[in-house]
Amino acid sequence: MIFKKLALAAVGATLAASALSVAPAQAQENGQFVPGLVYRTGPYAPGGIPWADGFADYVSLLNARDGGINGVPLVYEECDTAYNNDKGVECYEKLKGKGPTGGASVQPLSTGITYALMDRVRADKIPMITSGYGRADASDGAVFEWIFTAPVTYWAGADAIVQHIEAQEKSLKGKKIALVYHDSAFGKEPIKTLQALAEKDGFKLDLFPVPHPGLEQKATWLKIGRQLKPDWVIMWGWGVMNSTAIKEAAAVGFPMNKFVGVWWSGSEVDVRPAGMDAKGYLAAQFHGAGANYKVHEDILKNLYEKGKGASDRDKVGDILYNRGLISAVLMAEGIRTAMTKYGNKPMTGEQIRWGLENLKLDDAALDKLGLKGLMAPLQLSCKDHEGGGKVMIQQWSGAAWTPVSDWITPRRDGFLTEMYKESAAQYAKEKNITPRTCN
Amino acid sequence: MDFLYNFFISPFVQIADSPLFFVEVLTGGLLSGVMYSLVALGFVLIFKASGVFNFAQGAMVLFAALFFAGFIDKGVPWWGSLILTIGVMVLLAMTIERVVLRPLVNQPHIILFMATIGVTYFLDGFGQTVWGSSVRVLDIGLPQTPLEIGGVLVNKFDIIAAVVAGSLVAVLAVFFQKTRVGRALRAVADDHQAALSVGIPLKTIWAIVWTVAGLVGLVAGVMWGSKLGVQFSLAMVALKALPVLILGGFTSVPGAIIGGLIIGAGEKVAEVYWADAIGGGIEDWFAYMLALVFLLFRPQGLFGDKIIERV
Numbered sequence: 001m002i003f004k005k006l007a008l009a010a011v012g013a014t015l016a017a018s019a020l021s022v023a024p025a026q027a028q029e030n031g032q033f034v035p036g037l038v039y040r041t042g043p044y045a046p047g048g049i050p051w052a053d054g055f056a057d058y059v060s061l062l063n064a065r066d067g068g069i070n071g072v073p074l075v076y077e078e079c080d081t082a083y084n085n086d087k088g089v090e091c092y093e094k095l096k097g098k099g100p101t102g103g104a105s106v107q108p109l110s111t112g113i114t115y116a117l118m119d120r121v122r123a124d125k126i127p128m129i130t131s132g133y134g135r136a137d138a139s140d141g142a143v144f145e146w147i148f149t150a151p152v153t154y155w156a157g158a159d160a161i162v163q164h165i166e167a168q169e170k171s172l173k174g175k176k177i178a179l180v181y182h183d184s185a186f187g188k189e190p191i192k193t194l195q196a197l198a199e200k201d202g203f204k205l206d207l208f209p210v211p212h213p214g215l216e217q218k219a220t221w222l223k224i225g226r227q228l229k230p231d232w233v234i235m236w237g238w239g240v241m242n243s244t245a246i247k248e249a250a251a252v253g254f255p256m257n258k259f260v261g262v263w264w265s266g267s268e269v270d271v272r273p274a275g276m277d278a279k280g281y282l283a284a285q286f287h288g289a290g291a292n293y294k295v296h297e298d299i300l301k302n303l304y305e306k307g308k309g310a311s312d313r314d315k316v317g318d319i320l321y322n323r324g325l326i327s328a329v330l331m332a333e334g335i336r337t338a339m340t341k342y343g344n345k346p347m348t349g350e351q352i353r354w355g356l357e358n359l360k361l362d363d364a365a366l367d368k369l370g371l372k373g374l375m376a377p378l379q380l381s382c383k384d385h386e387g388g389g390k391v392m393i394q395q396w397s398g399a400a401w402t403p404v405s406d407w408i409t410p411r412r413d414g415f416l417t418e419m420y421k422e423s424a425a426q427y428a429k430e431k432n433i434t435p436r437t438c439n
Numbered sequence: 440m441d442f443l444y445n446f447f448i449s450p451f452v453q454i455a456d457s458p459l460f461f462v463e464v465l466t467g468g469l470l471s472g473v474m475y476s477l478v479a480l481g482f483v484l485i486f487k488a489s490g491v492f493n494f495a496q497g498a499m500v501l502f503a504a505l506f507f508a509g510f511i512d513k514g515v516p517w518w519g520s521l522i523l524t525i526g527v528m529v530l531l532a533m534t535i536e537r538v539v540l541r542p543l544v545n546q547p548h549i550i551l552f553m554a555t556i557g558v559t560y561f562l563d564g565f566g567q568t569v570w571g572s573s574v575r576v577l578d579i580g581l582p583q584t585p586l587e588i589g590g591v592l593v594n595k596f597d598i599i600a601a602v603v604a605g606s607l608v609a610v611l612a613v614f615f616q617k618t619r620v621g622r623a624l625r626a627v628a629d630d631h632q633a634a635l636s637v638g639i640p641l642k643t644i645w646a647i648v649w650t651v652a653g654l655v656g657l658v659a660g661v662m663w664g665s666k667l668g669v670q671f672s673l674a675m676v677a678l679k680a681l682p683v684l685i686l687g688g689f690t691s692v693p694g695a696i697i698g699g700l701i702i703g704a705g706e707k708v709a710e711v712y713w714a715d716a717i718g719g720g721i722e723d724w725f726a727y728m729l730a731l732v733f734l735l736f737r738p739q740g741l742f743g744d745k746i747i748e749r750v
Contacts, residue, residue: 046573211724216706
């Protein structure tokens with residue numbers, strides 16, 4: 001008898017729980033589904049978490065402050081990829097069909113997962129935004145219809161770093177530059193650009209691959225600091241590799257103000273473990289640091305003061321948090337632009353692609369979004385999926401990142417666009433893609 | 440032809456040209472090797488006492504470091520954190536003995552090995568659930584500045600790590616050879632049932648050995664955590680310990696140190712002088728290649744017990 005009662009109670013509780021879960025599900029049916037391929041676990045979690053928090057907070061801010069985008073609520077669901085390609089594909093497949101219009105744009109937050117999803121997003125007609133990572137030649141929108149590299153690519157970043165070095169040295173002729181890179185698809189991305197620049201500008205480039213995860217780099221840094229003695233070192237690292245490199249560089253006495261990391265080697269999680277050894281270290285960024293922008297004010301007021309923030313309050317404004325936030329802005333503004341043509345309702349992948357290709361974030365638009373100064377203006381098109389983003393160099397003071405350069409415009413008018421075109425054409429040939437005509 | 444020159448001639452020309460730099464690379468390698476030995480010691484202890492390869496040793500290093508750094512972040516002084524973390528590691532050892540090992544007494548070693556894989560996943564997840572996945576800076580005042588001795592650059596931190604590892608080996612060697620518990624541990628390793636039949640309490644012995652391995656993990660975690668910050672990647676230092684174990688032998692405490700020194704020095708010298716000939720970035724896999732060569736000629740490692748199978 002008791003067992004029967006318990007069983008009935010259990011069935012009742014299950015039914016009640018099901019009924020409760022129906023209500024939000026119905027509400028979700030009218031919203032724009034936003035898939036979040038993030039990594040809060042695994043060896044790269046320290047970098048993945050702040051990015052995911054920044055992204056989630058911006059989505060929550062739009063819902064809390066504006067009721068979504070033009071009245072359409074955003075329904076956000078995360079899936080943890082652990083920075084693993086297989087899991088990334090699994091997450092994509094899991095989320096792409098959710099919501100009334102599916103996972104209508106995706107941001108894989110990994111160059112490896114980007115490569116793994118390229119054919120799938122083309123088949124599924126889902127735009128993939130790869131802000132500051134992924135395949136650089138995907139900036140050519142005529143070939144890569146579904147991939148958006150805004151605001152900058154690795155090739156553009158490498159060019160901007162070399163421009164900064166040139167500005168410090170006056171001339172690069174005869175200089176020695178070493179590239180310390182994560183021995184992966186991500187780490188190898190800038191090599192082609194740097195080799196082209198070395199030939200053009202007359203500097204000598206030495207390459208130092210660091211195998212995953214990069215826990216031990218003593219030999220590499222002995223070679224660099226005691227044998228080669230380059231004028232500058234550029235780092236293309238991720239995860240524990242970065243802080244280890246900074247410590248080993250300091251141990252061989254390499255000056256930090258001649259050591260520049262790409263944006264994935266330039267966050268608080270990279271420099272803090274190295275302590276004061278990291279003071280003076282430089283990093284290229286495509287956005288500002290700190291929480292002194294209007295958008296942060298809104299996030300703190302609408303989310304953190306109400307206990308709804310995804311992160312710790314003191315982490316709001318960290319480099320990777322801001323990067324996640326900007327990535328969410330690109331997605332949201334793509335949707336908002338799409339709505340100007342297709343109406344205020346959940347957008348499909350094709351509609352968001354149109355929105356992204358017509359996205360214009362000038363100073364006035366950035367000011368309206370509370371982002372003025374946090375990022376450089378952008379304008380994307382059918383042909384140009386990068387949008388003319390800019391890069392600045394920041395320096396770690398021991399406590400915070402401070403800009404030490406103005407916005408640097410990568411030389412897209414010159415050799416970069418040619419490189420994009422050439423590489424994209426080769427990809428199109430391999431995949432049997434006929435480039436579309438962009439007017 | 441270029442390859443032959445770069446592989447067989449160029450490295451030796453470089454060494455002859457700059458012998459001081461070679462000494463620097465060698466010293467750096469030996470000191471790095473000591474850091475690998477710190478992790479390898481934990482594996483040796485459990486293998487020596489139970490014949491089980493403890494896949495969870497890397498996770499134990501991370502787990503101990505997370506608790507130690509976490510307590511410090513909560514405002515507990517470092518010595519208080521150390522005591523609390525020791526308590527956590529003792530509790531962990533007792534729990535593993537009770538929940539994982541006791542039900543598996545007399546099972547084949549492969550079953551126990553599989554169980555330690557489960558323990559790894561649990562520790563990775565539980566540690567990060569309690570303390571989060573962000574990087575924690577661990578600063579217990581160990582000097583990190585380089586020191587130049589006779590033109591050779593040495594890191595003070597690496598010297599301290601070498602002293603710590605040396606002391607640990609001395610203590611463990613005395614523990615295994617001179618104490619009753621140590622002898623009982625070795626008896627259990629030889630045969631569970633035989634040890635039980637002569638009155639050795641298997642449960643207590645296993646709890647002790649896992650505690651000691653946990654404490655060695657704590658020392659390794661503190662040293663590696665001070666170097667890299669406490670983060671998930673610390674669990675991966677176990678990968679550095681595997682070739683050390685193959686070389687030094689799974690059952691020898693001094694072997695873990697000698698193996699570490701050979702691996703550390705070998706991979707650094709290979710990376711600096713031979714990497715260019717084969718494309719660079721050989722530091723990680725070179726250690727495994729060296730271990731593989733050793734396996735061919737001496738499967739039990741330099742100091743491991745000779746494998747005798749009676750048919």
